[in-house]
Amino acid sequence: MAKNSLRIGILGASGYTGAELVRLLACHPQAEIALLTANRKAGARYADVFPHLAGLDLPDLTALDAVEWPGVELDVVFCALPHGTTQEVVAGLLHANRPDVLDEVMHESQGALAAAIPGAPRVIDLSADFRLFDTAAYAEWYGHAHQAPALQQEAVYGLTELAREAIKEARLVANPGCYPTCAILPLAPLLAAQQIEPADIIIDAKSGVTGAGRGAKEQNLFSEVSEGVHAYGVAQHRHMPEIEQVLSLAAGQQITVNFTPHLMPMSRGILSSIYVRMTPGVSADDLRQTLIERYADEPFVRVVARGVSPATRHVRGSNHCLVGVFADRVPGRAIILSVIDNLVKGASGQAVQNMNVMFGLEETSGLGQQPMFP
Amino acid sequence: MAKNSLRIGILGASGYTGAELVRLLACHPQAEIALLTANRKAGARYADVFPHLAGLDLPDLTALDAVEWPGVELDVVFCALPHGTTQEVVAGLLHANRPDVLDEVMHESQGALAAAIPGAPRVIDLSADFRLFDTAAYAEWYGHAHQAPALQQEAVYGLTELAREAIKEARLVANPGCYPTCAILPLAPLLAAQQIEPADIIIDAKSGVTGAGRGAKEQNLFSEVSEGVHAYGVAQHRHMPEIEQVLSLAAGQQITVNFTPHLMPMSRGILSSIYVRMTPGVSADDLRQTLIERYADEPFVRVVARGVSPATRHVRGSNHCLVGVFADRVPGRAIILSVIDNLVKGASGQAVQNMNVMFGLEETSGLGQQPMFP
Amino acid sequence: MAKNSLRIGILGASGYTGAELVRLLACHPQAEIALLTANRKAGARYADVFPHLAGLDLPDLTALDAVEWPGVELDVVFCALPHGTTQEVVAGLLHANRPDVLDEVMHESQGALAAAIPGAPRVIDLSADFRLFDTAAYAEWYGHAHQAPALQQEAVYGLTELAREAIKEARLVANPGCYPTCAILPLAPLLAAQQIEPADIIIDAKSGVTGAGRGAKEQNLFSEVSEGVHAYGVAQHRHMPEIEQVLSLAAGQQITVNFTPHLMPMSRGILSSIYVRMTPGVSADDLRQTLIERYADEPFVRVVARGVSPATRHVRGSNHCLVGVFADRVPGRAIILSVIDNLVKGASGQAVQNMNVMFGLEETSGLGQQPMFP
Amino acid sequence: MAKNSLRIGILGASGYTGAELVRLLACHPQAEIALLTANRKAGARYADVFPHLAGLDLPDLTALDAVEWPGVELDVVFCALPHGTTQEVVAGLLHANRPDVLDEVMHESQGALAAAIPGAPRVIDLSADFRLFDTAAYAEWYGHAHQAPALQQEAVYGLTELAREAIKEARLVANPGCYPTCAILPLAPLLAAQQIEPADIIIDAKSGVTGAGRGAKEQNLFSEVSEGVHAYGVAQHRHMPEIEQVLSLAAGQQITVNFTPHLMPMSRGILSSIYVRMTPGVSADDLRQTLIERYADEPFVRVVARGVSPATRHVRGSNHCLVGVFADRVPGRAIILSVIDNLVKGASGQAVQNMNVMFGLEETSGLGQQPMFP
Secondary structure: OOOOOEEEEEEOOOOHHHHHHHHHHOOOOOEEEEEEEOOOOOOOOHHHHOHHHOOOOOOOEEOHHHOOHHHHOOOEEEEOOOOOOHHHHHHHHHOOOOHHHHHHHHHOOOHHHOOOOOOOOEEEEOOOOOOOOOHHHHHHHHOOOOOOHHHHHHOEEOOHHHHHHHHHHOOEEEOOOHHHHHHHHHHHHHHHOOOEEEEEEEEEEEEOHHHHOOOOOHHHEHHHHOOOOEEOOOOOOOHHHHHHHHHHHHHOOOOOOEEEEEEOOOOOOEEEEEEEEEOOOOOHHHHHHHHHHHOOOOOOEEEOOOOOOOOHHHOOOOOOEEEEEEEOOOOOEEEEEEEEOOOHHHHHHHHHHHHHHHOOOOOOOOOOOOOOOO | OOOOOEEEEEEOOOOHHHHHHHHHHOOOOOEEEEEEEOOOOOOOOHHHHOHHHOOOOOOOEEOHHHOOHHHHOOOEEEEOOOOOOHHHHHHHHHOOOOHHHHHHHHHOOOHHHOOOOOOOOEEEEOOOOOOOOOHHHHHHHHOOOOOOHHHHHHOEEOOHHHHHHHHHHOOEEEOOOHHHHHHHHHHHHHHHOOOEEEEEEEEEEEEOHHHHOOOOOHHHEHHHHOOOOEEOOOOOOOHHHHHHHHHHHHHOOOOOOEEEEEEOOOOOOEEEEEEEEEOOOOOHHHHHHHHHHHOOOOOOEEEOOOOOOOOHHHHOOOOOEEEEEEEOOOOOEEEEEEEEOOOHHHHHHHHHHHHHHHOOOOOOOOOOOOOOOO | OOOOOEEEEEEOOOOHHHHHHHHHHOOOOOEEEEEEEOOOOOOOOHHHHOHHHOOOOOOOEEOHHHOOHHHHOOOEEEEOOOOOOHHHHHHHHHOOOOHHHHHHHHHOOOHHHOOOOOOOOEEEEOOOOOOOOOHHHHHHHHOOOOOOHHHHHHOEEOOHHHHHHHHHHOOEEEOOOHHHHHHHHHHHHHHHOOOEEEEEEEEEEEEOHHHHOOOOOHHHEHHHHOOOOEEOOOOOOOHHHHHHHHHHHHHOOOOOOEEEEEEOOOOOOEEEEEEEEEOOOOOHHHHHHHHHHHOOOOOOEEEOOOOOOOOHHHOOOOOOEEEEEEEOOOOOEEEEEEEEOOOHHHHHHHHHHHHHHHOOOOOOOOOOOOOOOO | OOOOOEEEEEEOOOOHHHHHHHHHHOOOOOEEEEEEEOOOOOOOOHHHHOHHHOOOOOOOEEOHHHOOHHHHOOOEEEEOOOOOOHHHHHHHHHOOOOHHHHHHHHHOOOHHHOOOOOOOOEEEEOOOOOOOOOHHHHHHHHOOOOOOHHHHHHOEEOOHHHHHHHHHHOOEEEOOOHHHHHHHHHHHHHHHOOOEEEEEEEEEEEEOHHHHOOOOOHHHEHHHHOOOOEEOOOOOOOHHHHHHHHHHHHHOOOOOOEEEEEEOOOOOOEEEEEEEEEOOOOOHHHHHHHHHHHOOOOOOEEEOOOOOOOEHHHOOOOOOEEEEEEEOOOOOEEEEEEEEOOOHHHHHHHHHHHHHHHOOOOOOOOOOOOOOOO
């Protein structure tokens, strides 16, 4: 890299993932935040929206439409817009908002356009818009046809540990969902090793409330959420096809999983309690060994000591994923416990990790903060 | 009943289940609390130990050894002593602490002694000491031989809805554990109806911290528990054999379940997310219908409307159990969600319910308080 | 009372105070809930809005405009509508929604109309609309002239312990705010006894989040409120003039207090930490004695033992108010600690207490539930 | 500094302040943790005691008595031992545990010994043992005579912003208490400027539970603390004389304050709501201006914008102190709101800040992490 710093834009910076990007990038030695957008809060100082970051020197929030794209000269854009609104924006970004090119890309095949347009930043999209590469699956789960199908095909699903090489070259990274990251990291290697039965995977996931974003909804009020727990989106959650897409690839066959998310009275963290049936002759220790070997060189994924139960508290604020493996009393079954911070490894931290990979920086830059406990 | 009120003793009244018994009995029209024991706090006013109950007129705490048993003339004793210390105490209670009889009962067969001894109260034991009627299972899970095996055989496992008739006549009721109550209520009827596969039951349970009692332990400190979640006792929890014992009876065959408890950052409540495989030809709606019919006349168990996810908040402080049934996307599988308040239906409330049954009172007496939300 | 039960209406029943009224009245032996209104949720079953109360037999929610007033034949109406929308509604209720009378009352003096109109229910208003009897103060703090000034004068400020006699005869009770109830109960007797300096009263109040209602606002989201504390409405909160109005009456002079509310990461409860300067020669024990004597016969107000610090947990779910008094190390100063449950004694519980007083029922009816701890 | 890194020891490393030191020092470019002691957990891996720090390469825990002092060659020791046990340990450290010197220092005057002993590390003590320099006050509040009175006189009270120059040269820094740090930072400049009345200071403080440490005590259990608030140590807390000592110096006269701490259902953070009376002619804006000017060049203390209420969430995990100033409605009075993270600026963060000052490092080294919200 010739320049000292990357010039960075964050679209949709008034949500929790936006603030988390800012928090992490503030400790990144090669990051310069040059643009922050938020339509409803356009004109506001960032410190008014997130007072905990008032100590930083940041640009004011601006409306997305008010950005003069070629002029801002961004190297990379993090797109943290609501699901569904992102497709057109990303198509514009990747084509330098040149109408001639853009019209083409929205309607034609991708081939001729995949080359980088001068002046176009690379994009890391934190929404769900580019995660499903199956057009039919997208239409089924989101209720409408994808608006940028060529880009949908081109986008790299950015679970860093599984797609590092592709991420290096990607123009567009679809940053994975929080639940999928937590479930796929332990499951994909075990499916690839054919150590667990693809037809018998049950993922009981527990998430903090920040996973629902900062929107003002009755069901996320303190008085509705504290001192209790409940399942939601039972057999209907949109992270299910995302999990199945990646696990099917790992297994080499189509997989359907049980995925049941639960809302926890905590702000951050996901624990996936995963119940699997092992293939004949395989033991829980074999699963453990496979994961230890698979992630031996990874800075952010760690298999905990035998008998230790990973807790979301032990990854809070960090980009870590901890995994534990237990033999079940039911013969042939095992229990896998996986934890991440949904706002870090499940969103903004992995996005920064992907940025580091894309631009050839040290992969851990900006991600060296230890978990905060208590 | 000739008398207006039952004279009641609570042994081990300085714990949470003791306080909860007092809270509930304070609204019971036929209850008179005549004795409260707590060895370490003997001599203290109850209001000093539980200030929230200072408005009640209660006896001071006394040491268990200091009680002059025949004199107190109790009708019923709730035994909320720690697991393991209860066996000798209960044997004594049931035999009016007469050494001659007691010596016999601790060493001989039960037959001749099952008849009520004059002056002996009936006993509802909230510990785990009399829940397992299999002597070998008790020894395996608790690490020592049972000290009152005849009483172990005699004790009625007091899950009220499943054992009402036996409870009516029981001298000794083993009040069920919180996790077992929450899991067995939905599962037993489905196993009895042969609608689910006995070999494929996964119970992912989430509990509030009061389930761990009031003992001062590092792992239950606020700063250790808040803002996070983790599994504990994986594949080792002592409520597992209790669940398996009852479900095996219901199914007519030996059952082994996966049971994984999780500690939640909340004080009260248990949610059991239960993953089952249905027998051929059975649908989730069939499960639902079986449960609706089974519990149609029960005042405390209710199947919620289709699509509703039961929340622990919706039973807090009440003796209710709510159950929901969902079809899974994985063909042939279903998801059952069951919630209780661990201190009420999972402990003291069910104990009062059992007392009502034992003495021919209105079963809902003292249990009419609605859940408290928020 | 000739009838067995009061026929009760609750307007604005979809909020937390509405649900709390239903919870308490469900245990009231002389209460029949005949009407529940909520405009935005009109047509819904109450159980859909508050699943924890699904076990009760309740009327469906209806829109306020759809009520046929004479037909419903209510004895009493609890009005839990938003502040500002209540004045016209209450005027209508008290005059049986007869346009001829109503027009008069909204514009003329109160004298001729104070007599009960046949068919008109008595009203307990939980909003702030009728709490300030000073017209100018109302206009200053609420930004507009009162729309029913005659009723504003007629309304009885329903802090039960201070106004029991007037409440008995009232057509319209203005149920006190939560902060005022917690602060006034200890302060009014001390001012009346001239034991504390009226010019030096500092009330640092800490409230649970339910005080902000069930409206979907960003600042009340779980992720915004948990794990932290902050002051709000500093020197601007609308409960301040309400406190000052009542304390000024008690003191016989105009009082200005410092009142600083704080938002706590808890659902229920208010703790008022009150810092006072005593008049010459008065000790903290004197304050204590005055409060003990003043509230000796009150069922819901209790002065705790010397040295005990009242906790909001010890009144949760109950209509209790606990008060503690401590001498400060600064000579001549004392610290008064007062706790209530904001939804019970601070709102719905006191409203039921007032209903009991208005209709000559046992004052504690429906309010016998003990506090729930933990 | 010639060396690249400071060799650091942490005594009492198994508590929360110990873990927080490790978390912060892990991001410090010139820190090498060479020694971790914890008597009860001696021999354990640090990751077993604090799993969230398992990713770091740290020495195992050792018993304090087992340390071979000259050999470890430490530059600085953080002493996080329980209050009362520290005096002898610190005396030993500062004199290289040479019995000849040590015996002298424990009994003689300090003069001859103040010079650094070769091989002795400099000490930052996080306990309360050296904070009170008044021997009589120490004896009164702690119930026994100080065991190292010469060191008590020598120790520098390490509120960095107030004592930076003295800290640079100190052998022994008494790291301030959490409550005192939060209260003194805003109050000392205002007293020095004679803008507030020294006789009328009321500090209502709200603290997270980590302030009570990791000891297993019933009153700090999750179920005792969550969903509620209460005052404790009313008019008796040991941080009171510490506050008064420093404020008296600032004011140039003896000051007695009202200080009332409250336990909050949160892990981290302190909010001090401070009620003051201004001297004649002074306004709240004057107070604000004094604080802005006083802390203009400080990296960690910031006066927030007018009308903004500082929240503990906005400093969580950081070394920041935020201060807001409000005019009260009571003429002549003002409200000052001050927040810190009790484990960072209130303990370990300020300790690292002091280390940086003592060794001439960049003062913000290791303290650059932004607050974590939510």
